[in-house]
Amino acid sequence: MGVGVLGTGHYAPSKVVTNKDLEKIVDTSDEWIRTRTGIEERRIAEDDMETSEMAYRASVAALEEANVKGEDLDLILVATVTPDTPFPSVSCMLQEKLGAVKAAAMDISAACAGFMYGMVTAKQFIESNVYKNILVVGAEKLSKITDWSDRNTCVLFGDGAGAAVMGEVADGKGILSFELGSNGSGGEHLYQDPESGYLYMNGREVFKFAVRQMPESSVNVIEKIGQNKEDVDYLIPHQANIRIMEAAREKLGISEDRMATSIKKYGNNSSASIPMALSEAVKNGKIKNDDLVVLVGFGAGLTWGAIALRWGK
Numbered sequence: 001m002g003v004g005v006l007g008t009g010h011y012a013p014s015k016v017v018t019n020k021d022l023e024k025i026v027d028t029s030d031e032w033i034r035t036r037t038g039i040e041e042r043r044i045a046e047d048d049m050e051t052s053e054m055a056y057r058a059s060v061a062a063l064e065e066a067n068v069k070g071e072d073l074d075l076i077l078v079a080t081v082t083p084d085t086p087f088p089s090v091s092c093m094l095q096e097k098l099g100a101v102k103a104a105a106m107d108i109s110a111a112c113a114g115f116m117y118g119m120v121t122a123k124q125f126i127e128s129n130v131y132k133n134i135l136v137v138g139a140e141k142l143s144k145i146t147d148w149s150d151r152n153t154c155v156l157f158g159d160g161a162g163a164a165v166m167g168e169v170a171d172g173k174g175i176l177s178f179e180l181g182s183n184g185s186g187g188e189h190l191y192q193d194p195e196s197g198y199l200y201m202n203g204r205e206v207f208k209f210a211v212r213q214m215p216e217s218s219v220n221v222i223e224k225i226g227q228n229k230e231d232v233d234y235l236i237p238h239q240a241n242i243r244i245m246e247a248a249r250e251k252l253g254i255s256e257d258r259m260a261t262s263i264k265k266y267g268n269n270s271s272a273s274i275p276m277a278l279s280e281a282v283k284n285g286k287i288k289n290d291d292l293v294v295l296v297g298f299g300a301g302l303t304w305g306a307i308a309l310r311w312g313k
């Protein structure tokens with residue numbers, strides 16, 4: 001048997017903040033943001049919309065698509081760096097909202113690679129016949145840890161959530177290979193400052209790491225399954241910067257229309273970026289049955305992860 005995705009869903013808050021809006025609060029320009037990052041606008045959650053609520057809305061859509069009920073879930077994994085509170089976990093809040101009475105629940109802290117860590121963890125439990133239905137979510141309210149007076153970071157991030165229900169699929173489908181990694185020595189480049197509570201980033205250092213790691217991990221997961229770069233049908237990179245994403249796309253040698261670019265309208269949603277882009281790609285018909293899909297992310301930690309996935313049940 002294989003382990004794959006049974007259904008996907010995503011939620012983006014309705015409030016749109018454009019680059020022009022940001023020109024009014026920091027010394028920046030629409031032109032700078034577009035050309036240096038690829039971002040045109042982002043969604044920002046209202047004050048009373050917490051991470052757990054966004055996670056819930058994305059999850060309801062994923063469960064419906066998968067035709068799985070909350071009470072049939074065995075495990076809930078939520079990747080987030082912006083939980084409602086340090087504890088209880090967002091996954092426990094979600095468990096309650098979904099009525100997932102028999103599900104175990106825990107959060108995963110691997111920043112923007114968190115959804116990759118979640119999917120790979122789910123695979124182990126399903127493959128070993130311990131659990132049948134696992135909900136994996138990436139959800140972030142980055143706006144609450146953003147310093148809105150810092151132009152280096154405030155133009156980059158947005159809020160949202162994406163979810164996938166994982167379970168057994170046909171042999172040869174689902175996750176075919178993966179790579180996870182971390183390098184704690186790079187932790188100083190991207191962290192939440194304990195005093196201000198704001199996100200701090202050394203953009204150039206993270207950029208250097210990312211343009212090396214994303215292409216490398218993408219190629220590694222393809223080589224592990226004996227496939228060629230040309231066999232990749234669709235690429236879903238972490239939506240951090242269009243220039244970093246382009247580096248991965250060029251390394252794989254695939255055309256522009258075969259890479260998810262939800263960064264344009266959502267910005268960087270950390271752990272939610274990949275599942276939001278995945279869910280959108282499924283809904284827009286960009287990913288079809290039997291397609292070979294590569295998901296690849298990197299983030300604070302430093303962490304990274306990539307998955308080669310044969311789409312379908």
Ligand code: UT7
Pocket residue numbers: 027028029032033036037112151152153155202203204206207210240241244268270298299300
């Ligand atoms: O998901 C988490 C992972 N995070 C990332 O992947 C982010 C990785 N890093 C990046 O995407 C890029 O490094 C940034 C988008 C953050 C910055 O782009 P860059 O091309 O590396 O710019 P830079 O940091 O080298 O700065 C170039 C100039 C600087 O001015 P000076 O020193 O040359 O005069 C910055 O002060 O751009 C300036 N600058 C801005 N100008 C207008 C920085 N932010 C802004 C801004 N608007 N928002």
